[in-house]
Amino acid sequence: MALIVQKYGGTSVGTPERIKNVAKRVARFKAQGHDVVVVVSAMSGETNRLISLAKEIQANPDPRELDVIISTGEQVTIGLLAMALKESGIDARSYTGGQVKILTDSAFTKARIQSIDDENMRADLNAGRVVIVAGFQGVDAEGNITTLGRGGSDTTGVALAAALHADECQIYTDVDGVYTTDPRVVPEARKLKTITFEEMLEMASLGSKVLQIRSVEFAGKYNVKLRVLSSFQEDGEGTLITFEEDSNMEKPVVSGIAFNRDEARINVTGVPDKPGIAYQILGPVADANIDVDMIIQNVGQEGTTDFSFTVPKNDLPRTIKVLESVQDHIAARSISGDDKICKISIVGVGMRSHVGVASTMFRTLAEEGINIQMISTSEIKISVIVDEKYLELAVRVLHKAFGLDQVV
């Protein structure tokens, strides 16, 4: 007898047949005596279809109106899933974000949840109903429809679990858990039974697309027990995201390897090595609303220094343009970009207490003749930028070097 929040992504509800399967799974939990709240995404492809439609009208769609349009994707799914449950004899009721209500700020297309009213959901749960909530959406104080940004349905799931003090938040997706790395790149990749929140945050932010990073932050903040599972397997316990570091002595130092092909590198060379130069370079980039990820500044020589950073690949041309417009001002010798790069990161809380992790990483790459272009470290991760063509090779040799292919 527990209260479980389950979130199903777009692939899991991609067809009427799959929605019926979700209903069957929900029915099994219900039959076990659990209370179930289900959060669903739009059917796969639907959000993109709606965005394309909007872009046929406006190249840069008005954010308020875009939210009105794209929030319909989840609204359709909640109705369909409620029907599927009723068809199997289980009472259910659907809720849009506004009906719950999930109150957000007014930052259309990337709103943040401010509060959740649990009254209606509680009443339905007490009446034995399954509660179905549209993910990804909310309503602001003026009653405008808002959306939480791509992947926001995970955040809805975690936020509902927090508001309802649920025993567990289960994120159903098309993979059966969190892996040591992408099995498409390394067939020996293993599923992790547990991963810490901090590791998951690093994995998520580094391009492991299992969970949206905000939902992981949210779960950490509100102590929500989070589990990633496959919606296409009958059983399987998935990967549990834990708060405590594993006390298992045998736990490997590195838990996983994440990678990302979606960044590009910018080099700004020969800028004066003086205070404020980083701001002069990155200020205009931030003003242009371009996300900067890794930032490296080399030690200067002869009064000048070189400055490198990464941006989303799509934003490379725009970034170069922005920088060229301030090139004279920042007195840079050259500005160049490279989008044939990738980022590879090893992640693990064990790094805190183990030395030599970085040198093992660098040696392993060197032995394969892979040149490292940039390095960035945090307490529990080391990221490197290398030539895109080495991605698969680098991930495979690192996976082996850190013993991730061995059953623990």
Added chain:
Amino acid sequence: MALIVQKYGGTSVGTPERIKNVAKRVARFKAQGHDVVVVVSAMSGETNRLISLAKEIQANPDPRELDVIISTGEQVTIGLLAMALKESGIDARSYTGGQVKILTDSAFTKARIQSIDDENMRADLNAGRVVIVAGFQGVDAEGNITTLGRGGSDTTGVALAAALHADECQIYTDVDGVYTTDPRVVPEARKLKTITFEEMLEMASLGSKVLQIRSVEFAGKYNVKLRVLSSFQEDGEGTLITFEEDSNMEKPVVSGIAFNRDEARINVTGVPDKPGIAYQILGPVADANIDVDMIIQNVGQEGTTDFSFTVPKNDLPRTIKVLESVQDHIAARSISGDDKICKISIVGVGMRSHVGVASTMFRTLAEEGINIQMISTSEIKISVIVDEKYLELAVRVLHKAFGLDQVV
């Protein structure tokens, strides 16, 4: 300087290109200094797509959840139209039924409007914005999404015009007005400049699909000036639906001819000719939620009588089944159905003051050898049931007989 409510149907907003054209038309009215409230339907085909999706889950979709699903069609259109207006530099804001709010009862899939809150719309109009409202939908007192039934967007338009005391409610459709009859059947059919509300009600209820009947009733009740126009013509004044009968002496006695191929006839013969028999026959039919249209009971002979009525063609098999289950109880000699029939009606307020209209109709049909199976009359219309195969012929000869092809 007037306040105009414009309603655009599914065909008028069927593609992004057409939505842009609607925005252009709205912009023209705005440029003339008018305040404009726009009501839109779902893009053509969208409601059917959503209903099919629902039926893949549940053969008889749960009404509450069906409304959650199908209301998204209009929600997408309001966002797109608001964007199209903003793209042409006109400030606009979209509203779902719930956001307005349009309060309805809780009769899902066929809700009735109870009240409309005009506060937000007024504020937007005062701020110079075009207000865009999703047709066909509302919200009940508990916050559940409701829909008004097929064609409900017309009703939304008229209801908003009434609530806002608009100067005119313009219904844009794919025809340029109300015709004396369907031009596809009679090429000589003429567009009417005006038609009375009563005539329009008869025309609408008899299968002339220009306007939804409830919206006409609503307009009559709240004295809303209603005009039917084409969304595909630049100019054109359409057909105005008036409250006063035309004082024009030359106005023909018959204003138009409506027809309907969607009914079937049921014959119940040899039932005891005693009080209560009509209720015993039609009670079970009503209980089965089957709409009955024309009802004829012949004068009885030898203590028994024959009873005929029409139902929607789709409901014929079900009606027969219902009646067979009570055949012994009502002591009927036979129960039979015929779905190869059609209904043809002549409509006109002039009938009130003119005699001989019925005999002209019957003579005209007789001259063509068309047998009349049933007759039903009201103050301003005469309907007959004839063999389906005579439909086009009957409409054509009646159109000519009543001088409807002559320019007035």
